[in-house]
Amino acid sequence: PLNYERKKTYTLHIEGTNTHVDPRFSYLGSFKDTATLKITVGDVDEAPVFSIDHYIMDVYENSPSGTEVGAVTARDPDSRNSPVRYFLDSKEEGVRYFRIDESSGLIRTTQSLDREDMSWHNITVIASEVDNPSLLSHVPVTVQVLDVNDNPPEIATDEEVIVCESSRPGQVIQTVTAVDKDDFANGQRFSFALPSQLPVNPNFTLKDNEGQGFTLIAHISSSNKLY
Numbered sequence: 619p620l621n622y623e624r625k626k627t628y629t630l631h632i633e634g635t636n637t638h639v640d641p642r643f644s645y646l647g648s649f650k651d652t653a654t655l656k657i658t659v660g661d662v663d664e665a666p667v668f669s670i671d672h673y674i675m676d677v678y679e680n681s682p683s684g685t686e687v688g689a690v691t692a693r694d695p696d697s698r699n700s701p702v703r704y705f706l707d708s709k710e711e712g713v714r715y716f717r718i719d720e721s722s723g724l725i726r727t728t729q730s731l732d733r734e735d736m737s738w739h740n741i742t743v744i745a746s747e748v749d750n751p752s753l754l755s756h757v758p759v760t761v762q763v764l765d766v767n768d769n770p771p772e773i774a775t776d777e778e779v780i781v782c783e784s785s786r787p788g789q790v791i792q793t794v795t796a797v798d799k800d801d802f803a804n805g806q807r808f809s810f811a812l813p814s815q816l817p818v819n820p821n822f823t824l825k826d827n828e829g830q831g832f833t834l835i836a837h838i839s840s841s842n843k844l845y
Contacts (some may be wrong), residue, residue, distance in 0.1 A: 623695055628657040654733045665753040666692040666702045666745040673743075675725070676762040679733040687716065687761055691724040692745040700749040707742040707756070715739055716761070725759070733763040759820045771796040771808050791822075 637652035643649075675688035694700040704723045706713045716739070723743070728809050732738075739761040746754050779792045795810045802844060808824045812818075 619796040622659045622661040623697060626659050629661070629837040630657065631651045661696065663747075663753060664695050664752055665755045666747060667695050668692045668745065668757040669742075670757060671757065673757060673759040674762070676760065676764050677727060677731065678764045679731050679766050680768060681727060681730065683727055683729050685727045687725045687727060688759075690718075690743050690745075690757060690759065692723070692755060692757075694747055698749070700747040702745050703748055703751075704743055706743055707744055710741055712761075716741055718743060726762075731763045734764050734769065737763050738798065739763070765800055767800045770797045790800040 627750055631652060631654055633652045635651060641650045661759075673688065673690055675686055677687045690703050690704065692704070694702060701721075703720045704718050705720060706716065706718055715724055715728055716729060717728050717744050721746075741759050744754055745757070750772075772799070773794060773796055781791050783835070785791065796810075798808075810824060812824050
């Protein structure tokens with residue numbers, strides 16, 4: 619395909635030759651002729667062209683509405699260089715979380731984002747020429763929501779612990795771990811302790827397994843029974 623913006627004219631030199639020359643008439647000449655053909659490429663209005671084929675951006679979760687995420691750029695490839703306008707594909711689910719400046723292509727959030735609810739958003743930006751709005755170009759934009767350590771740890775189980783009254787002192791009766799909805803990069807190590815506002819129970823102690831969970835250990839009371 620020819621491209622008007624790259625090269626507007628071509629010049630071809632064409633030669634026509636008689637392939638069956640009668641030697642009796644060779645004195646008349648070479649029996650060939652040449653011509654020059656000049657081709658002019660006509661300009662066709664083309665849709666805007668984005669600077670890259672796929673944009674990947676990121677923003678921290680819990681950022682306030684209006685936070686800048688990134689910008690896309692497109693240009694008119696035609697010689698007249700018409701201004702370009704941007705808008706989001708309204709048929710996509712992710713559009714409600716973002717808006718775009720129609721002149722600059724700057725994308726901002728419309729609300730606070732939660733990584734634990736949705737860590738990736740996919741939207742499509744559409745560009746059109748001001749002089750010819752019917753010519754459209756599309757580009758995918760992927761937005762990663764970056765983690766903020768905003769969730770407390772949760773005990774992984776809520777089951778009752780059953781202990782026999784004949785349990786020995788120092789016997790392990792349960793090992794419990796915790797989970798965190800936040801990203802592992804923000805740590806999955808926890809510290810464990812019994813609530814300080816509650817009375818101390820002499821029948822049990824808690825051993826912190828270096829942040830990987832805790833072990834509940836049974837003791838024997840003065841009445842030789844476990845409570």
